[in-house]
Amino acid sequence: MAEISMFLIISTAWAVIALVLLIVAWRLARVGSIAAHRNIMILLTVGAWVFILNYLFVQRYGGEFGTFPREYVPWVALHGSLGLVPLIGATCLVAGRLMAGRNAFSRHFNRHHKAYGRTFILVWLFTHLGGIFNAFFLR
Numbered sequence: 001m002a003e004i005s006m007f008l009i010i011s012t013a014w015a016v017i018a019l020v021l022l023i024v025a026w027r028l029a030r031v032g033s034i035a036a037h038r039n040i041m042i043l044l045t046v047g048a049w050v051f052i053l054n055y056l057f058v059q060r061y062g063g064e065f066g067t068f069p070r071e072y073v074p075w076v077a078l079h080g081s082l083g084l085v086p087l088i089g090a091t092c093l094v095a096g097r098l099m100a101g102r103n104a105f106s107r108h109f110n111r112h113h114k115a116y117g118r119t120f121i122l123v124w125l126f127t128h129l130g131g132i133f134n135a136f137f138l139r
């Protein structure tokens with residue numbers, strides 16, 4: 001049980017920090033501070049992978065997890081599935097920039113970086129808000 005509470009505390013703190021950093025990184029891109037935007041987005045993308053892998057690990061080995069009320073199952077499934085969109089999307093945007101000019105994959109994501117970026121950031125913000133909601137109301 002102790003590790004579950006610790007997981008909850010860390011994941012809620014991470015959700016709040018990531019929420020703020022997403023907005024900061026978005027604003028930085030808008031005003032042309034691309035290096036800072038890039039660094040924060042890489043940090044958030046790596047952080048999201050660490051969070052998800054740790055989540056799966058806690059699910060598997062953490063004991064009594066998934067004991068939220070049954071009627072919330074569709075919401076939790078929606079939340080988790082939607083969360084994969086910015087996770088995979090941001091990974092493609094970061095990979096695209098890092099491989100710039102080298103292949104059709106990076107050309108595609110770099111050409112549409114702004115449109116994809118805005119979409120993923122919005123879904124990402126929603127996912128974190130959902131995560132914070134879950135932390136307060138479902139446990």
Ligand code: HEM
Nearest residue numbers: 029030034038041090093094097098113114117118120121
């Ligand atoms: C190596 C990582 C990244 C680099 C080097 C980078 C670079 C840039 C650059 C140069 C721009 C200026 C406009 C443009 O290119 O069209 C930009 C804008 C933008 N980026 Fe990134 N980016 C990175 C990662 C990401 C990621 C992972 C996301 C979101 C998931 C993102 C979201 C955005 C958004 C929303 C804008 C447009 C801001 C606006 O005008 O609304 N970026 N980025």
